[in-house]
Amino acid sequence: MSLIGRLLHPHYLANAALALSYPIHQIINHPDLLSTASIGAYSRYLLPAMALITIKVRGAQSPEELVSVLSLYMKVFSLYGYWAVSNEPLEFWSSDWNGHWRFVLYLFAWTVVFIALPQPPYQGPSKVIWLDSAQLNYLTTPNEKKSKGKGRADDHSNLKNRNSSAKIVELNEDDEPLDSEEEFEEEQQQGQDRHSHHHHEHGEHCNHEHGDGLLRPHQKKTSDLDPSHYWIIAFNATWSSPCRYFEASHANCSIKYDRVNVHFAKIDMDLFADGDEIAERFKINLAATTLDLPTLILFKDGKALKQLPPKIATKVGGDVLGKVGWDRSVSSVEAAFELAKLGTGKESFV
Template sequence: MSVVKRLLHPHYVANSILATAYPVHQIVMHPELLSTASVATYSRWLLPAMVILSVKVKGSQSAEELVSVIALYLKVFCVYGFWVISDERIPLWGSSWGGWWRVFLYLFVWLVIFIAFPQPPYQGPSNVIWLDASQLEYLTTPGNKVSSSSGSTSSTNLRNRKDKSKIVELDENGNEIDQDEEYQSKSKKAELDPSHYWIIAFNTTWSSPCRHFEAVLARCSITYEKKNVHFAKIDMDLVPEGDQIAEKFRVSLAATTLDLPTLILFKDGKALKRLPLKIGTMAAGEVLGKVGWDRSESSVVQSFELAALGSGKESFVTQSSS
């Protein structure tokens, strides 16, 4: 699915329009602001805005993330702008209205758009396998071995997983992919073999970083998937065991968490590496605190050594065997 088609989703269109509300209001109500003198007066804000924009452009991993971040900054600016002119009365329907109604109306419309048009999931090509709680436990429990029945069970569960998540994958032409056939093919190929390398993303559907990271994980799955290297994900808020999973793998689900998304590399049921990295001091055998990460493709490639993963030349394999 092309970038243009993805950005024409109602979520991005509605938020982009909302982000321009204050500038449009000012131009309509005060066209004199377009004069050369007025533009020169406000140009001092241009440099800081360009610096912030350049940082966000560099840090964004997809066009969708860039649009979302810029729209958010502009919407906050719009709220501030309407608050600044709250004392300015405006004639409407033969009477004079105070300015505070614009602030509350803007916040109300923002809330309506947030509820009516939530951020859509990634809609491009992907080799990422969706897991349920039982499959996750099977892959992350030491001592499990692949069996002939695991493939068929995986196929059925993945079809059910698709129904729960209500995600529609589209091909490059924007046509819906037959996901039953797609997931059967992926699950049969992987066979949920715990002896393979599994990079599993622990996500939630309400987390914007998780939504933005879906495109990065998909690109990695296409570029670096091998016979013994697979990419998978689980949305912890869509499975009944989500809280237990978060507790078991020490993934915070707090609204201000830096843990989402969390990537963990498993082999033979053992966790070998993870992102974000843990930092801090030791207490009762546990590391206190974690640090966020940029969620970039390069950080995933470097941290999990994707170029060498599965070849036996990984540094952590070499170190353990020496």
């Protein structure tokens, strides 16, 4: 989808309308604010605002992030503005309304837009592969612990004739999968229920790939995944704004540094029943105020080689003492994972 098409999404249009409502309201009711004298009087407020906007423009990693951040600042400014002028009566339909209604209605509209029109996922060009939890386990388990995992996944896929991602299974003495046909059918039904529930929440045009047994454009069968290659996997949560903002940077890296032995992938941990276990395994904090999202980890042969945000240190037992924040930019990913050299044999960490 083109940039213009992405920015014409109802989420961005509604938030832009909310952001501009107070300035338009003031211009209509107080046209004198556009006079040279008035602008000069307010310049001490405008200059710091322009400096802040400039910083955000330079730091934004995508047009979607820029629009979202600027809309948020403008909405906060508008909310304060409506409160500041709440003592001014509002003439509407030949009647005078108490000015406080503007503040209340604006806050209500903001809440409705926030709930009904959540930020959409990135819909631009991308080569990022969507993983389910079984595929993640397959790619992040050292080879010595799953030497026959790939073959078993292929065999299981053929036995079941699934039109979905194969998974690693245990075989009994007769080389038959341990899970029964009833379990398989139940798993498929649960996957369809999760798919229907998620699309009910995010709309029919949601382009998420889920662990629901359905194969989608950016998802591959487990048998097509090679753990001996380099895998840069983003650990995300669908409710996290930083993860949404990073999707464009991740997609850009996946296109720019696409190689036969280098792959970019992602997993939305909150879409899987074992999401908390995944977060615990990789020491990712999923609290609402966390700075761990998104977390990027580079794997090869099932072993983690590098990570963003970087760990400060670890103590005995593997507990993470802390992590250093990062800006989620393409340049930071390029530097941390040596993308220009990755897969060429010139990496410094191999």
